[in-house]
Amino acid sequence: MAVTPENLFFAPCSRSNKENTFPQFQNTVLDGIDPDAYDEAPDFDHDRISVWGVVSGNKAKWDHMRPGDVVLFYTKQRMYTHAARVVETQHNADLARRIWTTYDEGRRVADLDEPWPYIFYLDRVEQVDIPSPDIHADIGWDTYYPQSFTRVIDRRREKILERYGSIAACLRHHRQDSSVEDPVEADELxxxxxxxxxxxxxxxxxxxxxxxxxxxxxxxxxxxxxxxxxxxxxxxxxxxxxxxxxxxxxxxxxxxxxxxxxxxxxxxxxxxxxxxxxxxxxxxxxxxxxxxxxxxxxxxxxxxxxxxxxxxxxxxxxxxxxxxxxxxxxxxxxxxxxxxx
Ligand SMILES: [Zn+2]
Known part of the structure; x- marks a missing residue:
């Protein structure tokens, strides 16, 4: 366990709306990229590495990102479907342009006028299916969707750490709760x-x-x-x-x-x-x-x-x-x- 608690990030990946970033999520997070195919990418010991990025408007949040941090991907209504762990970060606009070129049936989308130059590499990508209202309630949010790429600020993350002890324990709690009929009864048993x-x-x-x-x-x-x-x-x-x-x-x-x-x-x-x-x-x-x-x-x-x-x-x-x-x-x-x- 790291001494400094990990950051928790929320990354929205719309399946619809104009952004429709879900195909990109599928391509570069779920499937991953071959790091050897991109000269500017760091060396990884893996054949594939998962990668995601954000626009410059989100740089201040990205600046906090460290290896070991956790990213939850919001790809379905009211659901963080996937979790992943940050391995490394990199700022490189040319690389970003090459990784995320065209999508949405080949059309270039407005967002990509500025691609996602604030890049982060991920491993341990895992389906978690955590209902967003549940984890948002933990940090005192009453919305069910993350409006944009979000870093859970210290004061809110503290609520999670107080209640569960760690980010990992919080995620585990919500996963299990959604998978049984009656979590309280299960704990009693x-x-x-x-x-x-x-x-x-x-x-x-x-x-x-x-x-x-x-x-x-x-x-x-x-x-x-x-x-x-x-x-x-x-x-x-x-x-x-x-x-x-x-x-x-x-x-x-x-x-x-x-x-x-x-x-x-x-x-x-x-x-x-x-x-x-x-x-x-x-x-x-x-x-x-x-x-x-x-x-x-x-x-x-x-x-x-x-x-x-x-x-x-x-x-x-x-x-x-x-x-x-x-x-x-x-x-x-x-x-x-x-x-x-
Ligand atoms: Zn064994």
């Missing part, structure tokens, strides 16, 4: 799971317990509880990656599978990165009763060195003993994948 008592859990849950419409809320609660218990770290490799919007990459795996009605209990959960989740669910890996990783022995397969290295290592355990994998679930996972045959 998460706490319940984390505080569950020590009574012996059942292996499976009766599906009648979970009405279909509450299933998503329960899934989120389980996921959040497992991520929290493991401090957002993969129990196998210890990785702690996250997206630009601060969403941990680490996933919540059921030890005894959800597809077999494995219960939503912390002791039936383990936090794993995508690769190790896959390895665990597909039966390449399991746990021993003493919480070591066991990798299936397949001498005829050579492509699994990465996995084999984990064999016999202890997992990165949750801080609290009561959140660690339960013996009954480990046994069920081993049996389900035929480890002790």
């Amino acid at each position: 998460t706490s319940e799971l984390l505080e569950s008592d020590t009574a012996e859990p059942d292996l499976t849950a009766d599906d009648d317990e979970y009405e279909t419409q509450r299933r998503r809320t329960r899934s989120r609660a389980f996921r959040d509880a497992v991520r929290t218990a493991y401090d957002e770290q993969c129990a196998f490799c210890g990785s702690r990656r996250e997206t630009i919007a601060g969403t941990p990459e680490v996933e919540a795996a059921h030890i005894y599978p959800r597809s077999e009605n494995g219960v939503d209990d912390l002791r039936n959960g383990i936090a794993l990165c995508k690769f190790h989740h896959w390895a665990f669910d597909s039966g390449w890996a399991t746990l021993t009763p003493s919480h070591e990783i066991e990798i299936r022995d397949k001498p005829d397969r050579e492509a699994y060195d990465d996995l084999q290295q984990l064999d016999g290592k202890s997992i990165h355990s949750p801080a609290q003993e009561r959140h660690t994998p339960g013996a009954k679930f480990i046994e069920a996972h081993r049996e389900f994948h035929g480890f002790d045959d």
